[in-house]
Each structure stands twice: as structure tokens, then as C-alpha cells.
Amino acid sequence: MVKNRQWRLISFPSGRPEASNWELVETEAPEVAPGHLLVKALYLDVAPYMRGRISPQPNYAAGVGLGEVMVGGAVGRVLESRSPGFAAGDLVVADFAFGWQEYAVLSPGDVRRIDPALAPLPYWLDLFGLNGLTAYFALFDAGAMKAGDTVLISAAAGSVGQIAGQLAKLAGCRAVAVTSSAEKAAWCREAGYDAVIDYRAAADLPAAVAEACPQGVDLFLDNTAGPIHDAAMQNLALDARVVVVGTASLADTFGAPDTGPRFLRQILVARATVCGFLFSDYAARHEAGRARLRRWYEAGRIHSKFDIAEGIASMPDAFLRLLTSRNLGKQLVRLEGD
Amino acid sequence: MVKNRQWRLISFPSGRPEASNWELVETEAPEVAPGHLLVKALYLDVAPYMRGRISPQPNYAAGVGLGEVMVGGAVGRVLESRSPGFAAGDLVVADFAFGWQEYAVLSPGDVRRIDPALAPLPYWLDLFGLNGLTAYFALFDAGAMKAGDTVLISAAAGSVGQIAGQLAKLAGCRAVAVTSSAEKAAWCREAGYDAVIDYRAAADLPAAVAEACPQGVDLFLDNTAGPIHDAAMQNLALDARVVVVGTASLADTFGAPDTGPRFLRQILVARATVCGFLFSDYAARHEAGRARLRRWYEAGRIHSKFDIAEGIASMPDAFLRLLTSRNLGKQLVRLEGD
Structure with a gap:
């Protein structure tokens, strides 16, 4: 039998995770059930969302239980197929279903075939996986990004951020990075960001955002919550959009009172929308609204x-x-x- | 000459305003410039937005300067018209432009003629003015209210809240009130709210919201910010919408560090939208997104x-x-x- 090494969660972290929260177990690669595939991992994904899965606190997806294999995606090669759609040797990606292990038996619904001629294997866990699509839909759909926007991106050198910055430039926007080291700042400039803030080096983060975004922030892709969120919120332009993609800076406080940038985790988990409203913004439609209210009033239905x-x-x-x-x-x- | 008594702002409040922030001055009614109207007030409006206008802090509208007549709307009668569209005796409403005074000279663009046969005069400063239209557009447009929603409304017995509750019922929703006294709670029940929370009497406000909204809050009309906001945010249903219409509980902390429910004031002033985002919500469109990313990648424009x-x-x-x-x-x- 083939040996399969896998990482199992053995304790929930309190605060920041430690390597001792997992143990590496050697087991045997499982049997391939009818209709399934045995896949050998070539690349395992490492992503911030994994932090949310090792907390007993409710999240938008089920958590990993104690003793279970840690959740995660992978690019791998099919070793054995009992599904008509796949053959041994196929290269596939599983966004989430693989786990931190060398081998997995997967359902065809959990994988997509990939084309290594199009892009190197890591790209299928990045640009063509969670990260690329998150950046794409968060900016263009949820964030309604349009040419001319000043787009502020936190964790700008991270997996979503590095793509988001490039998408912002492709869309004709001013892309402003917030990142955490001089080395990352250099990479952000290389990647095309118009301005870069090293937040650990900034004496006054709201002022640094104001300087980098002289017209204000039209679209804020919030990957972190925390002080960067706070600084961005103090520099919003009129009609700004804030898309909460991640709350990395809150990760170690799951379950603690939600102080600081409050309730961003709830906004994310509920995919809620919080918006400001001003009466006068609807001036062009006031008469239409008043006519509707008048009908209800005349019908005696409102007073x-x-x-x-x-x-x-x-x-x-x-x-x-x-x-x-x-x-x-x-x-x-x-x-x-x- | 006709005497005109008017309230002028003489100091900015620090914290809660006091009557001594204004002085009542007797002056003469001004001359009617060509194209303008002299209007005598019958009802003066009193509204929470006025608090925001007597702070030196930036707001969505210009503030009242020291020595200036306090801002406010009125229903009044035209005493003299030098505009062809109006005649002496006409009844008009000015949403904002009148001021805390007995007489004002107004431009025709600042007033609308009203029909006293349709509704008593106070209605023109309420249901057919700011309050009715705010409730209407905030719920139906910004909040995308739809039948079946659980709609939580803070300051529910207030000027916007009392209309909002009725609109929620007209739209086939469950309307839940948060209000501040037993007397107001009784009025909310009378006005048709399905459930009422007296927040000053609630030992555990998040629990009280949970009990009144067993399916969670689909739409939250936030008139207050503060602890009510916090309690609502802990009870959001999936795809919830939060419309920030007012931040009354923050009014006395303008300029202070924005602790507690942070940044709601900025969301309001910028009419910003803050929304949560989750990759898997876009599953039906992942392939389309990936195809777009692929074109940019193949063109060498993203890496x-x-x-x-x-x-x-x-x-x-x-x-x-x-x-x-x-x-x-x-x-x-x-x-x-x-």
C-alpha cells in the first residue's frame, strides 16, 4: 500500500495557531470508491481562510473537527480513476476538498481538469482559483470598480492583493497598496501599484492613506480589517464602496469581544451590505416617492x-x-x- | 415693519447641546427681493439632522456658522410674492431653507406649494417631507425591502421610524421596533409593529433582538448607531442589508474618537457601501470570470x-x-x- 502522510487538527488554537495544533500522521492511501479518483498532490494550497476553519466559532463554512484532516486545496495528478470523465495522469485542481495530505480520494465534482500548457501548476491555485476569482468578482461586481476609481487594497502583496492591484490597473484605476514590509512594498511597485504604503513603517496611517489617495478612496478592498480598515474609513470618497474580503487581523481574536473595527466579521459571514443613505441623493425621484406615499395616505393606510x-x-x-x-x-x- | 424673532447659533455645543447655544433675537422681517417670497411660518420643523449642522466637524452639508440663523424647514403662508408662480395666501413648505424664525424671504426653488385639503399641515413636514421620503427610499431602494423580510427599525417611534414601520407592513414584512420607553412601545404596537423592544428595559439587547427576530434581521434601518446597532449586527440574516440613516447616539461625540460602533458616521457622510463577499457566492459565474482572467494572462498582462x-x-x-x-x-x- 502507498503511505499517505496527512496533517490532522488535534487542538483548536487560542489566539494565534501554533504548529502543535496539528500532528503529522502516516496512514495508508484510501481505497478508491466507485465513481471516484485517487489524486496525488503536487502543490498544496496555503490560504488565510484556513484560519477560520480551525475555530469552534460559527463561520461561513463548516470547521475542521479535532482528529480530522486539515482542510485545503491542491493541484495534483490522477493516479487512478474510477470515474469515466478522468484518466490516470490527468492533472486536476481541488479548490478546497483535498486536505493537508499527500493523497486524497476525491469525487469528480470536487475537481477541475487543468491545462498545464496554459500556465504553470501554481497558477491553478492562484489566478485561476480562489485568489484570482475573489479579486475579480470583489472588484468588478461587489465593488463596481470603474475607470478613474482610486482603489485601495490591503494585504496588497498577498495572494488576492497582488492580482487585485493588476486588475485595478487594467481597469484604468489608480491602485494604492497597503503592505507590511519594505520588501513587499518593492514588489508592489514592481507589480504596477501607483502608490504603496508600508503600514508598519507609517507613523500616521490615516495620514499616509490621505497622502496616497488625495481624491479619497473610491473602492477599498479590505483583506485585513484592523487599523488599516480604520485608516481607510477615514478617507472615503463620496459614493465609496468597501468590500470586506477578509479579516486577517481579527483572526487571532475569534470569539473575543469584537472591539476595534467592529462587526466586520459579521458583515463577511452574513455577506451583508451596510450603506449610508442621504435624503437629498434621491432628489430626482422625490416626486415619485411622494406620489406613492400619497396613495397610501389617501387610502387611509398610513398616518x-x-x-x-x-x-x-x-x-x-x-x-x-x-x-x-x-x-x-x-x-x-x-x-x-x- | 413686521418684527421677526429668530434663533441664532451663538456657540457650538461640546457634547449635548444646551439652550444657551442659541439666542432669540428680535429683528425686522427682511425686504422681499425680486423673484422671491416673504413667508410666515406656521410650523417649524424639529429634526435630528439639525444636530449635525451645529458641529464644526465635516458633515454631508454645510454647518451653521456662529451668529447665523439656525437651519430648519417650515410650513408657512406666503405673505408677499414677487415671483409669478406664487401668490399671497399660498401655503408652502420649505424642507430646509426656512430657519428657526417667524418670517423668511425664500427663493421659489426652496419651496413647494402644498394642498391642505389632502392632509393637515404637519404632514408636509413629515410623511410628504424628509421623513416619509427617507423611510420610503431607504427601505425600498437602498434596503431593497421585499415581502417576507424581517425589518428591524431603531428609533421606531421617531419621525422616520413610525413611517418605516408602516411601510414595512404594507410591503408584507415582519416589522420589529426598537424604542426607548414603555409609552413609545405602546404606540409602536398600535402603529402595527409585529414586535417591539424597549431597549432601555432590555437586560440583554442582542438576546432581545434574537428573540424578536427568530429568523435573523434581513433589513436593518439604523437610525441611531450605538448599542442598538451592535445588537442588530449580531443578528444579521444571510444577505442582510443595513441602511445607515442616522447616527443619533453618536451625536454628542462628534469629533471624539469614533469608538463603539465605528465609522458609521463616515459611512453615512460618504454614502459608502460596505459589503461582505464570499467566493462561493459567485460559483455560477466562476467559469466566466476565469475566462476573462485567462485572456489577460495569455496576453501577458497579468501574472x-x-x-x-x-x-x-x-x-x-x-x-x-x-x-x-x-x-x-x-x-x-x-x-x-x-
Whole structure:
């Protein structure tokens, strides 16, 4: 039998993971069930999302249990196929289903065949895998990226960030990197970013973002949460979009009170949208809205309660009543008969 | 000459405003410039947005300067018209341009004629003014409200909230109120809310929201920021929408460090959108995205940098390198030749 070395999770980290959270176990490669494939890994993926899978806290995907093989993707070669769609020798990628191990038996639905003539094998775990598609859809769809945007990208030299920066340039945007070392900053410049912030070297991060983004941040691809998020939020341009792709800086505080940049993890897990709203932005459609409200009002289906004070002299008091929630109904001041 | 009493701002509040921040001044009603109207106020508006206008901090609209008449809307009667579109006796509403005073000279562009036969005068500063349209567009447009949503509304007995609750019911939603007293809670029930939370009486606000919204919160109309926001964010349903309409609980901390529910003010001022993103939500379009990336790759316009460790034994170390930002480029582990 072929020996299969695999990493199993043996304890949940409290705070930052340590190598002792896993153990390397030697076992035998499993039998190939009918309709399945035996795949030998050539490259194993290493990705930030894995941190979220080794926490007992709820996440957007099921976590790894104690004693289970650690989750992860791989590029590999089919050694044995009992599925008509694949043959021994095929090169495949599994985005998530492989695990931290040398061999895996996979269902055809968990893999895609790859073409090594198009790009080297690592690309199938990167540009043509999670990272490329995350950068692509997060910027163009969720972020509605358009030419002329100033696009701020955190973890800019990371797997998603390095692609995102290039996509921003391809789209005619100003791409601004936030990264964590001089070496990464150099790589970001080489990769085409227009401006680069080394956040560990910045004395005043909000000011550094303001300097790198003189027109403000139109689109912020947030890979980290934490102080970089905070600095970006203080430099948003009008109609800015913030796409929360990752919360790496919160990873070691899972389960702790969500202080600092609050609730970004919940926004991510719920794929929620938080947006600002201003009455006057809808000015062109106010009449249409008012007509709709009028129909409901005339039908007796909507009404208001008012809390009306008397006389011009009562204005500040009426306002302070409102600010302290002492009014009951819409607060107004009546002047006629004053 | 007609005497005009008006409230002028004489100091910026630090924290909660006090009546002494304004002084009541008696002056003479101004001359009516050509093309303008002299309007006598019948009702003066009192609204939370006014708090934001008496801070030197940047806001979405210009602030009131010291010595200036306090900003505000009014319903009034035209006393004199030098504009062909209006006549003495017309009833008009000015959403913002009137000020805290008895008489104002207004441009026709600042007022709309109102029909007192349709609804009593206060309605024109409420359902058919800022409050009604804010509730309407915030829920139906920004919030994409649809039948079946659980809609949580803070400041639910307030001017926007009381209308929002009724609109939610009209749209076939479950409307849940958060309000600040037993009396307001009673009014919310009367107004049709399905469930009501008196947040000052709730021992555990997140738990109270969870109980009132057993399927989670699909749409949160956030009028307050603060602890109510925090409790709502811990109960979001998948695909939730959070529309930040007001940040009343932050009003007295303008200019202070934005702790607690961070950056909601910036989201509002920038009308920013913050959304969560997950790779797998786009599964149906992954192939299309990959095809686009492939074209750029084949054209030599995009590439990746990799940081590749060797051998299955290096997996935890490679992952810890990633978590501590020591990798340079996409981290992988190569197994072939191991």
C-alpha cells in the first residue's frame, strides 16, 4: 500500500495557531470508491481562510473537527480513476476538498481538469482559483470598480492583493497598496501599484492613506480589517464602496469581544451590505416617492403621530426634547396663534 | 415693519447641546427681493439632522456658522410674492431653507406649494417631507425591502421610524421596533409593529433582538448607531442589508474618537457601501470570470508571484508564515520530489 502522510487538527488554537495544533500522521492511501479518483498532490494550497476553519466559532463554512484532516486545496495528478470523465495522469485542481495530505480520494465534482500548457501548476491555485476569482468578482461586481476609481487594497502583496492591484490597473484605476514590509512594498511597485504604503513603517496611517489617495478612496478592498480598515474609513470618497474580503487581523481574536473595527466579521459571514443613505441623493425621484406615499395616505393606510410644541420661544427646548428622546411622535413647533 | 424673532447659533455645543447655544433675537422681517417670497411660518420643523449642522466637524452639508440663523424647514403662508408662480395666501413648505424664525424671504426653488385639503399641515413636514421620503427610499431602494423580510427599525417611534414601520407592513414584512420607553412601545404596537423592544428595559439587547427576530434581521434601518446597532449586527440574516440613516447616539461625540460602533458616521457622510463577499457566492459565474482572467494572462498582462515551501512536513510552518505575513507572494507547498 502507498503511505499517505496527512496533517490532522488535534487542538483548536487560542489566539494565534501554533504548529502543535496539528500532528503529522502516516496512514495508508484510501481505497478508491466507485465513481471516484485517487489524486496525488503536487502543490498544496496555503490560504488565510484556513484560519477560520480551525475555530469552534460559527463561520461561513463548516470547521475542521479535532482528529480530522486539515482542510485545503491542491493541484495534483490522477493516479487512478474510477470515474469515466478522468484518466490516470490527468492533472486536476481541488479548490478546497483535498486536505493537508499527500493523497486524497476525491469525487469528480470536487475537481477541475487543468491545462498545464496554459500556465504553470501554481497558477491553478492562484489566478485561476480562489485568489484570482475573489479579486475579480470583489472588484468588478461587489465593488463596481470603474475607470478613474482610486482603489485601495490591503494585504496588497498577498495572494488576492497582488492580482487585485493588476486588475485595478487594467481597469484604468489608480491602485494604492497597503503592505507590511519594505520588501513587499518593492514588489508592489514592481507589480504596477501607483502608490504603496508600508503600514508598519507609517507613523500616521490615516495620514499616509490621505497622502496616497488625495481624491479619497473610491473602492477599498479590505483583506485585513484592523487599523488599516480604520485608516481607510477615514478617507472615503463620496459614493465609496468597501468590500470586506477578509479579516486577517481579527483572526487571532475569534470569539473575543469584537472591539476595534467592529462587526466586520459579521458583515463577511452574513455577506451583508451596510450603506449610508442621504435624503437629498434621491432628489430626482422625490416626486415619485411622494406620489406613492400619497396613495397610501389617501387610502387611509398610513398616518403619522405628532408631538407639537407651541411658539417660537420653545424651539431649543423642542430640539433638546428630541435629542433626549422625550418626544412621542414627530416633533414640530407651531407658530400660528403665537 | 413686521418684527421677526429668530434663533441664532451663538456657540457650538461640546457634547449635548444646551439652550444657551442659541439666542432669540428680535429683528425686522427682511425686504422681499425680486423673484422671491416673504413667508410666515406656521410650523417649524424639529429634526435630528439639525444636530449635525451645529458641529464644526465635516458633515454631508454645510454647518451653521456662529451668529447665523439656525437651519430648519417650515410650513408657512406666503405673505408677499414677487415671483409669478406664487401668490399671497399660498401655503408652502420649505424642507430646509426656512430657519428657526417667524418670517423668511425664500427663493421659489426652496419651496413647494402644498394642498391642505389632502392632509393637515404637519404632514408636509413629515410623511410628504424628509421623513416619509427617507423611510420610503431607504427601505425600498437602498434596503431593497421585499415581502417576507424581517425589518428591524431603531428609533421606531421617531419621525422616520413610525413611517418605516408602516411601510414595512404594507410591503408584507415582519416589522420589529426598537424604542426607548414603555409609552413609545405602546404606540409602536398600535402603529402595527409585529414586535417591539424597549431597549432601555432590555437586560440583554442582542438576546432581545434574537428573540424578536427568530429568523435573523434581513433589513436593518439604523437610525441611531450605538448599542442598538451592535445588537442588530449580531443578528444579521444571510444577505442582510443595513441602511445607515442616522447616527443619533453618536451625536454628542462628534469629533471624539469614533469608538463603539465605528465609522458609521463616515459611512453615512460618504454614502459608502460596505459589503461582505464570499467566493462561493459567485460559483455560477466562476467559469466566466476565469475566462476573462485567462485572456489577460495569455496576453501577458497579468501574472503572479509565488512563495513556495517544500514538502508535506512544512505545511504548518508555511501556514504560520502566512498568518504572520512573512511570505512574499502566494504561499504554496510543493510536494512533488518530496
